[in-house]
Amino acid sequence: MISAEITVENDHGLHSRPADLFVRTARLYRSAITVHKGAASADAKQILRVLLLNVSPGTVITIEADGPDEQAALEDLRTLVTSNFQIINEAVRSSGL
Amino acid sequence: MRELSFVTMELTGINASPGVASGSAYLLSPRQLPEPTVYPSPPGLETERLSQAITAAVVQLEDIQRSLSSSAGDSAAHIFRSQQTILEDPALVGEVTAVIHQEHICAEGALRRVVDQYRLLFLQLQEDAYNRERVADLDDVYQRLLRNLLGVKEATLLTIPAQSIVVAVDLLPSDTALVDPSLLKGLVLEGGAATSHVAILARNLGIPMVVQAAGALEKISPGSEVVLDALDSERATVVVHPNAEQLRRCRSRVDLMTRRREVLARYAGAEAVTRDGHRLSLSANVGATGDLAPARRDGATRVGLYRSEFLFLRAATPPTEDEQYQAYRTAAELFPQGGAVIRTLDAGGDKPVQGLSLTREANPFLGARGLRLSLTHPEFFRAQLRAILRAAVHGPLQIMFPMVGGVPDLEAALAILDEVREELDTGGVVYNRDVTVGAMIEVPSAALVAEALARRVSFLSIGTNDLTQYLTATDRLNGAVQEYYRVYDPSVFRTIRMVVDAGHRVGCQVGVCGELGGNPLAIPALVGMRVDELSMGASSLATAAWLVREGSYSDMQELSAAVLQQEDHRVIRRLLEEYHEEQIRRSGL
Numbered sequence A: 001m002i003s004a005e006i007t008v009e010n011d012h013g014l015h016s017r018p019a020d021l022f023v024r025t026a027r028l029y030r031s032a033i034t035v036h037k038g039a040a041s042a043d044a045k046q047i048l049r050v051l052l053l054n055v056s057p058g059t060v061i062t063i064e065a066d067g068p069d070e071q072a073a074l075e076d077l078r079t080l081v082t083s084n085f086q087i088i089n090e091a092v093r094s095s096g097l
Numbered sequence B: 001m002r003e004l005s006f007v008t009m010e011l012t013g014i015n016a017s018p019g020v021a022s023g024s025a026y027l028l029s030p031r032q033l034p035e036p037t038v039y040p041s042p043p044g045l046e047t048e049r050l051s052q053a054i055t056a057a058v059v060q061l062e063d064i065q066r067s068l069s070s071s072a073g074d075s076a077a078h079i080f081r082s083q084q085t086i087l088e089d090p091a092l093v094g095e096v097t098a099v100i101h102q103e104h105i106c107a108e109g110a111l112r113r114v115v116d117q118y119r120l121l122f123l124q125l126q127e128d129a130y131n132r133e134r135v136a137d138l139d140d141v142y143q144r145l146l147r148n149l150l151g152v153k154e155a156t157l158l159t160i161p162a163q164s165i166v167v168a169v170d171l172l173p174s175d176t177a178l179v180d181p182s183l184l185k186g187l188v189l190e191g192g193a194a195t196s197h198v199a200i201l202a203r204n205l206g207i208p209m210v211v212q213a214a215g216a217l218e219k220i221s222p223g224s225e226v227v228l229d230a231l232d233s234e235r236a237t238v239v240v241h242p243n244a245e246q247l248r249r250c251r252s253r254v255d256l257m258t259r260r261r262e263v264l265a266r267y268a269g270a271e272a273v274t275r276d277g278h279r280l281s282l283s284a285n286v287g288a289t290g291d292l293a294p295a296r297r298d299g300a301t302r303v304g305l306y307r308s309e310f311l312f313l314r315a316a317t318p319p320t321e322d323e324q325y326q327a328y329r330t331a332a333e334l335f336p337q338g339g340a341v342i343r344t345l346d347a348g349g350d351k352p353v354q355g356l357s358l359t360r361e362a363n364p365f366l367g368a369r370g371l372r373l374s375l376t377h378p379e380f381f382r383a384q385l386r387a388i389l390r391a392a393v394h395g396p397l398q399i400m401f402p403m404v405g406g407v408p409d410l411e412a413a414l415a416i417l418d419e420v421r422e423e424l425d426t427g428g429v430v431y432n433r434d435v436t437v438g439a440m441i442e443v444p445s446a447a448l449v450a451e452a453l454a455r456r457v458s459f460l461s462i463g464t465n466d467l468t469q470y471l472t473a474t475d476r477l478n479g480a481v482q483e484y485y486r487v488y489d490p491s492v493f494r495t496i497r498m499v500v501d502a503g504h505r506v507g508c509q510v511g512v513c514g515e516l517g518g519n520p521l522a523i524p525a526l527v528g529m530r531v532d533e534l535s536m537g538a539s540s541l542a543t544a545a546w547l548v549r550e551g552s553y554s555d556m557q558e559l560s561a562a563v564l565q566q567e568d569h570r571v572i573r574r575l576l577e578e579y580h581e582e583q584i585r586r587s588g589l
Helices: A016-026 A047-053 A070-082 A090-094 B043-071 B074-087 B090-103 B107-123 B130-150 B173-177 B197-205 B244-265 B289-297 B309-313 B321-334 B370-376 B378-394 B407-427 B444-448 B450-454 B464-471 B479-484 B490-505 B523-528 B538-549 B553-565 B569-586
Strands: A002-007 A032-037 A040-043 A060-066 B009-017 B019-028 B164-168 B184-189 B209-211 B225-230 B235-240 B281-286 B303-307 B340-343 B397-401 B437-441 B459-462 B509-512 B533-537
Touching (some): A032 A047, B009 B184, B019 B184, B074 B173, B090 B107, B130 B173, B130 B197, B173 B197, B209 B225, B225 B244, B281 B289, B281 B538, B289 B321, B303 B321, B321 B397, B370 B397, B407 B450, B437 B444, B464 B490, B490 B569, B523 B538, B523 B569
Parallel strands (some): B184 B209, B340 B397, B459 B509
Antiparallel strands (some): A032 A040
């Protein structure tokens, strides 16, 4: 299992479009992926749970990945968040922006 | 006997989508879906019904996305892409299926039970939690699935009569997605929020909308004449049974808005010369190669700020020297007359960049940003400078350094630039020797030594967003202190004046490239302060040209003198508004 701490810096945090891109990126991987915000956490593949975390701008989140493709999953999600949701996985991009 | 004359009535609400409209009220009572009284079939069959309803819903949502991305743009379409993601959640489907099996109830009942639990969780979020409103998307998806399960037709506004002003308690995104904008003139909601997805759709479709109009359904009867005035930035008014005078005023305002748009459009690309002959330069801020052609369409002849960090932000790895060369060359070739000012990498702060491994900083806005970051990564900095110097062979490019804090930073950057030129000479690489250099003034320490900086460069450009942030010590991304981020703060105008004077004393041009430079209220005062160039989002250029051409320099000087005497940002704002209104009146707009 590996994890990374990231600060969410885009305008509104993990709200509708960013949350959607985040969840659809997580769903590309077989690993179990969890987002932690303080004591709360959510399954990164469940959009409603991620929205309910209500990650606002400036929040530090920890992404935890556990499984055969954990490295790639974590890297992909980190890129998405640190690029302010500009760098989007091709598979997500092609299934609708 | 029927009463023929109605009493005029006014309701107020919050402006969620600006505009003016008149039409007749079309009341949409809260939707009543039939209660799911289906006697449950075996759980396997109920699960099958659920999965068919989901498949149908995905198809419907994809249709909406296709139709919206052409009519209202991708941001509108994405609302429904997000709803599709909710439907594609295997966990959600799993929860509903589990309830079907455990409780032996129909799919409708199980769905409602699961959705109710989630809805409760959303409503438990803090009042100000941004995602609290996303419960509307959950409800929208729920209603869609329920309609599919019950075989009920989609309850959109597809069949409204022409000239309708729709009045409802609240609307879901699906209601407004496929509406015909030629039939729907306005929206009046008793509930709703300006940040809702319905509001985004309304703005993209150009339909005026009022939310939080208390008592609307009770006070407005079906078919009655309604005037909707949402021109003020916050408040909106709904007039029911307007009298002849109010109707005439509304229609003339609709005409006025149309005429104003047409008139302003004619100023796109016009030279910025005041009526008494004072001339300055108007240019565009662009974020990436994709912004260049649209900027030209909006009348830009010069790029006053090319934000090179977007080349970095959008790439998985930092762009190579040659990739950058190509991008800058495109800018040079698209603006052969006015050219483009390439700002070197302005990463850090709110814009972290891949590959330039930024360590976590406690105060990123006070950390390794802009030029500071470039100076600690000389290899990237050199590659970028080489790319700009080489691309400048194809058109007039200039170099600008962001986040200069004082003379030592600037001298260090200029020394590297000299080394890069020598390198290119020795390597026999073709480049433009005459590329001029400028420094951005955003940090108070730089503003206070502006004259010393101005002696070392050809131009200064004031970045008002960061300047305001540093002058007022207010993090512009921290919502809790937004009231202290004062756009019209006296310190901002006084600093601009000081920097302009310092530059001009040594023959150095001074421009403004922050938000303030494209702000229609601030433009006349900035012109009055003898700013040489205003660079702004290209869509603001036409309005800026109108303000300059239809005003006189002496009036603007008078305005700026008055502004510089004020001690309170609220008074400055009022002065600027008064000038603006006067100009609109003078121009007959």
